[in-house]
Amino acid sequence: MKNKTILLVAVCHLWAASVMAQTVINFTASPYTENFDSMGPDGTTTPAGWYVGSGSLANSNIVATNSGTIAPTGTIMGFNCGEFGGLDRALGLGPTGADRNMEVRIQNNAASPIKSFTVQYDGEMWRTANQNNTNRTTIRLRYSLDGATYTDLGAAWNFITLTNMQVSSVPLNGNEITNRVEGIGAGQLFTLPAAVPVGGILYLRWYDANDSGFTDPVIAIDNVVFSIPDSVALASPTNGQAIASGTPLLISAAVWGNVTNVAFFVDDTPVHATATPPYSYSTLLPGGSYQVYARADYASGAVLYSSTNSITIAPNVPPVVAFGSPTNGQIFMLGQVITNTILASDSDGLVTNVAFYADGGWQANDNASPYVFLYQPSQTGALVLRADATDNSGATTSTNITVNILPNSPPVWTNFVIFEAPNETNSLTVPVGRAVTNWARVGDPDASTPIAAVLFYNGATLMFSNPVSANFTNPMILANERMYAWIYKSPVAGVHTLTAVAVDSLGARATSAPVVVTVTNNPAYTYLVTNGAPWRYFDLGTDPGANWMALSYDDSSWSNGLASLGYGDGAGTSYGEAHPTRTIISYGPNASSKYPAYFFRHPFYVSDPSVFTNLVVRLLPDDAGAVYLNGNLIYTNNMPATWTYTNFAAGGAQSQDGTVFLTSGNISATNLQAGWNILAVEIHQQNATSSDITFDIMLLAQPPQAPQPVINFAFADGLFTLSWPDTYTGFTLKESAALGGAPNWAPSTLTPAHAGGLFTVTVPLAGQKRFFQLSSP
Numbered sequence: 001m002k003n004k005t006i007l008l009v010a011v012c013h014l015w016a017a018s019v020m021a022q023t024v025i026n027f028t029a030s031p032y033t034e035n036f037d038s039m040g041p042d043g044t045t046t047p048a049g050w051y052v053g054s055g056s057l058a059n060s061n062i063v064a065t066n067s068g069t070i071a072p073t074g075t076i077m078g079f080n081c082g083e084f085g086g087l088d089r090a091l092g093l094g095p096t097g098a099d100r101n102m103e104v105r106i107q108n109n110a111a112s113p114i115k116s117f118t119v120q121y122d123g124e125m126w127r128t129a130n131q132n133n134t135n136r137t138t139i140r141l142r143y144s145l146d147g148a149t150y151t152d153l154g155a156a157w158n159f160i161t162l163t164n165m166q167v168s169s170v171p172l173n174g175n176e177i178t179n180r181v182e183g184i185g186a187g188q189l190f191t192l193p194a195a196v197p198v199g200g201i202l203y204l205r206w207y208d209a210n211d212s213g214f215t216d217p218v219i220a221i222d223n224v225v226f227s228i229p230d231s232v233a234l235a236s237p238t239n240g241q242a243i244a245s246g247t248p249l250l251i252s253a254a255v256w257g258n259v260t261n262v263a264f265f266v267d268d269t270p271v272h273a274t275a276t277p278p279y280s281y282s283t284l285l286p287g288g289s290y291q292v293y294a295r296a297d298y299a300s301g302a303v304l305y306s307s308t309n310s311i312t313i314a315p316n317v318p319p320v321v322a323f324g325s326p327t328n329g330q331i332f333m334l335g336q337v338i339t340n341t342i343l344a345s346d347s348d349g350l351v352t353n354v355a356f357y358a359d360g361g362w363q364a365n366d367n368a369s370p371y372v373f374l375y376q377p378s379q380t381g382a383l384v385l386r387a388d389a390t391d392n393s394g395a396t397t398s399t400n401i402t403v404n405i406l407p408n409s410p411p412v413w414t415n416f417v418i419f420e421a422p423n424e425t426n427s428l429t430v431p432v433g434r435a436v437t438n439w440a441r442v443g444d445p446d447a448s449t450p451i452a453a454v455l456f457y458n459g460a461t462l463m464f465s466n467p468v469s470a471n472f473t474n475p476m477i478l479a480n481e482r483m484y485a486w487i488y489k490s491p492v493a494g495v496h497t498l499t500a501v502a503v504d505s506l507g508a509r510a511t512s513a514p515v516v517v518t519v520t521n522n523p524a525y526t527y528l529v530t531n532g533a534p535w536r537y538f539d540l541g542t543d544p545g546a547n548w549m550a551l552s553y554d555d556s557s558w559s560n561g562l563a564s565l566g567y568g569d570g571a572g573t574s575y576g577e578a579h580p581t582r583t584i585i586s587y588g589p590n591a592s593s594k595y596p597a598y599f600f601r602h603p604f605y606v607s608d609p610s611v612f613t614n615l616v617v618r619l620l621p622d623d624a625g626a627v628y629l630n631g632n633l634i635y636t637n638n639m640p641a642t643w644t645y646t647n648f649a650a651g652g653a654q655s656q657d658g659t660v661f662l663t664s665g666n667i668s669a670t671n672l673q674a675g676w677n678i679l680a681v682e683i684h685q686q687n688a689t690s691s692d693i694t695f696d697i698m699l700l701a702q703p704p705q706a707p708q709p710v711i712n713f714a715f716a717d718g719l720f721t722l723s724w725p726d727t728y729t730g731f732t733l734k735e736s737a738a739l740g741g742a743p744n745w746a747p748s749t750l751t752p753a754h755a756g757g758l759f760t761v762t763v764p765l766a767g768q769k770r771f772f773q774l775s776s777p
Helices: none
Strands: 023-029 032-034 050-054 065-066 077-081 090-093 102-106 114-127 139-142 182-183 190-196 201-208 216-228 231-236 242-245 249-256 257-266 269-274 280-283 288-298 304-306 309-315 320-325 331-333 340-345 352-360 363-365 371-376 382-391 396-406 411-419 423-425 427-431 438-443 451-458 461-466 481-488 494-504 509-511 514-520 526-529 534-538 558-560 566-567 597-606 616-621 626-631 633-638 677-683 693-702 712-716 719-725 732-736 753-757 760-763 771-775
Touching: 023 216, 077 114, 090 102, 090 114, 102 216, 114 201, 114 231, 190 201, 190 760, 201 216, 231 304, 249 257, 249 288, 269 280, 288 320, 320 382, 320 396, 340 352, 340 382, 352 371, 352 514, 363 371, 411 427, 411 514, 438 451, 438 494, 451 481, 451 719, 461 481, 481 494, 509 771, 526 597, 597 693, 616 633, 616 677, 626 693, 677 693
Parallel strands: 023 102, 065 077, 242 309, 331 396, 427 514
Antiparallel strands: 032 216, 050 102, 077 090, 090 216, 102 201, 114 182, 114 190, 114 216, 139 201, 231 249, 249 280, 257 269, 257 288, 288 304, 288 309, 320 340, 340 371, 352 363, 352 382, 382 396, 411 423, 411 438, 438 481, 451 461, 451 494, 494 509, 494 514, 526 693, 534 558, 534 597, 566 693, 597 677, 616 693, 626 633, 626 677, 712 719, 719 760, 732 771, 753 760
């Protein structure tokens, strides 16, 4: 009991109830006590974690001081009760118009859940009621686990007020023994229907029902003590719990008090002990029935045991394992990498590991699905592959298959030919500027190691790599063959020995028989710029400058490469795309917004331009081009009427897709100058999304024409004679049986006679047509 000095002087501060942010009691260990003296004689707020309210609420921390002289009113939610100026305080209430509540919110921040507790307090009367009735004589203590639904603890925790009613309510001194009951609830243990988890809140509420039509007493509580008794209880497992095989058994205990050690037992055998929270342990047990309990050792020397819970663990079912790939008996070539996909599962647990073996030797482990192992055999013959799956209970299941490893055979060539429609040949002579189509038929006897690439060579120079078959339709192609194509679109003059190398998926190679292409220049012209020449090029998508086509222009910052130049050709697998460019240029950063124009420059030297009468341009443009000689525009194709570097071609794409040289008419040789000259070309794209662009060019110069020889024809004395002046040297008499179609001109078997400044031949009458011409080599 505290200070009992009686001073019945009323000091009252009236405050309206207010709602405030929730604060709680941070409960970490027993006991928690509250005597309310912290409010002081003039305090108007409750201690932290305490609340008052009316009706179903307790959401205010505002109280009025009361030494018993203040009767309950509708605006006062609670009282700071005590003698006037006294330090011994209590938290009180008095209903008027509605029920009144006092509440403490206790947050469990200890190591264990709260399942049972004790709570005791002193009850005090500070003012009587004006009549004797049931409601005014009882304060009930309630609890809640959610702050919404409240339940009485029971009669042992209720405050039954003393029977000192008056006709009208009068002040009392709650500190007097005659006006108080001490130790309400002492010695009583209350067990909750569900535990308050760590972090959860327990709500304790003192509830006073309103007496309608009467003046209720002012009742207070003091010296509250909340405790958790020393105890140990199994939180897990629960009694009778059935646990699936392979599932870890979690043993945990809720422990209260000053413990020094907590031990767990399975079938009376200790399995784990710890001196610090959290008090838990996880273990794997084989199938069977078990008895589990916990023991707590206290600093006081006391030892407490939890109840014993019976559990059942189902027997373990071993995992299931099989090869998804390869299949049993499958054939592979030596050097081929085998992808092993293992299918593993466990019906009552987890697959914790899959081990892979080849020919009895361990190769690798994998502890997570998908279970995939790559293995490359090192020798031919039967190969045994094995997989072991292990579950989380330690059970292992094995499976194996046998595959066969055979030697890898290289590709086999059917033929590599030049296609000159409608025939195939292994040698061909063509004029410069003619594209040459080459076909390759090759197969691989091993179905599992198909052709991966065909490489086309000109001598030792790789010209084109077609990575996959174009799969052209041809009835002559066998089941294990594929056909590949390469269009050599701009071979230079000379003899070209072409071969093809087939490579299978394991790298085995086979080289075809060679074919020979002979490319000839037109002897009537001098080639000032040949196809396949080196070029400076500008592919930045910007304006190269107004004088970019002039000889004086500085192109040292431009890129360089051999013609043909472009992009996109040779990138696909269709016949029309099998003509790669020699130098790849840039179309810009966006394939859907390619640059419109690209610029090219090539210098060449002419000692005496006066020996030439005409020039001819042979241009390979895809899609449009403009040609300049020493700054002068000399030829255009498919260009708009006016243009800049931002313009696209006037028409669509070239029908020959950049494989046919276009020939200009005669151009005056006066555009040449003695010494260095510059040939400049701009190529324009069809549109911003066009797939390709191509450029190459030849500049031909024609000398003055020599007089053409004339053949004189005479018929006399039944004989035909042909004659021509002997001033025409270097000519050969040729004859053909016909002029229509493609005449077959061949040197005549008639021998000319030389006399009188003439060459003369006599043509015998043979009853057939014969045609003659003089031809220079």
